[in-house]
Amino acid sequence: MRVVIASCSVDYSGRLDAHLPLATRLLMIKADGSVLVHSDGGSYKPLNWMSPPCRLTVGEPDDGDAEQGVREVWTVQNAKSDDRLVVRVHEVVADHTVELGIDPGLVKDGVEAHLQKLLAEQIELLGPGHQLVRREYPTAIGPVDIMAKDPAGASVAVEIKRRGDIDGVEQLTRYLELLNRDPLLAPVQGVFAAQEIKPQARVLATDRGIRCLVLDYDAMRGIDDVESRLF
Incomplete structure (x- = not known):
């Protein structure tokens, strides 16, 4: 430069x-x-x-x-x-x-990969008794962020976003339609997890029987200062 x-x-x-x-x-x-x-x-x-x-x-x-x-x-x-x-x-x-060389690019904190890793490590955030099956569960139309089992042994597919909108709900819906065709997995429940979920996305998810989960990134990283909260 x-x-x-x-x-x-x-x-x-x-x-x-x-x-x-x-x-x-x-x-x-x-x-x-x-x-x-x-x-x-x-x-x-x-x-x-x-x-x-x-x-x-x-x-x-x-x-x-x-x-x-x-x-x-x-x-x-x-x-x-x-x-x-x-x-x-x-x-x-x-x-x-000055020769700056090749730039490695911007590394963002709190991206979906970070949220996925933390939720996999704290799978109990889905509810008591849940167990991780694997991250990036492969399907013919792309990987599901997290596949888990609930306490009864039923499959749970989790789609993770930083900001949850309607497109994310549609994406999870497509995964669920495909996964529920597999007799070894069906019935598969859906969880839409994000740091923020838009009202329209929440309404659509609820209408389709998909559970919404708001993720607290700071709390998941263990840096949430509870004493500094107003509520």
Whole structure:
């Protein structure tokens, strides 16, 4: 990544025209070819940018730009359209290039995989006497998050979401329809488990005989501070 702090003006032409007057800004040129123009405000969003694929060329200013104090003209041309970003650099304050390498990506806390692992370890949250059969129980249309047995030995299929909506209920319904065709498993009960279940999803689940279970992620991790609660 190349990071340049420079006094510059910026002109964008394409689907619309936009102009940024002369000011000191942060210019980012990423390895994927994207170019972003940032100010010292506006949070994470750039003032203007060009997404890849695009090509950056650096040229000398013409006589008119030179008279205005322009030292370099950056032209960023989009490879798939006529969109163009022109940066007129007056003064460079800092210019650094750093090889960042391959980024492993964002690892989110509290995603469905974490909830699945914790619920498998605390299967009693489904109710006393429940036993884990396995995680990622395979079916012809995809794996069921958790398969368990209730105290009477009946099969229980659990679908886990961070936020439970109607789509999640529909997904569990399809699993249940398929699982209940297997005489070794039927009848299979359904449990829709999530940190938050939307009212419409709860109504649909109840109508289809699916039990809803709200998961307290902090409590499951053992970091819930009961003394700090108001209720």
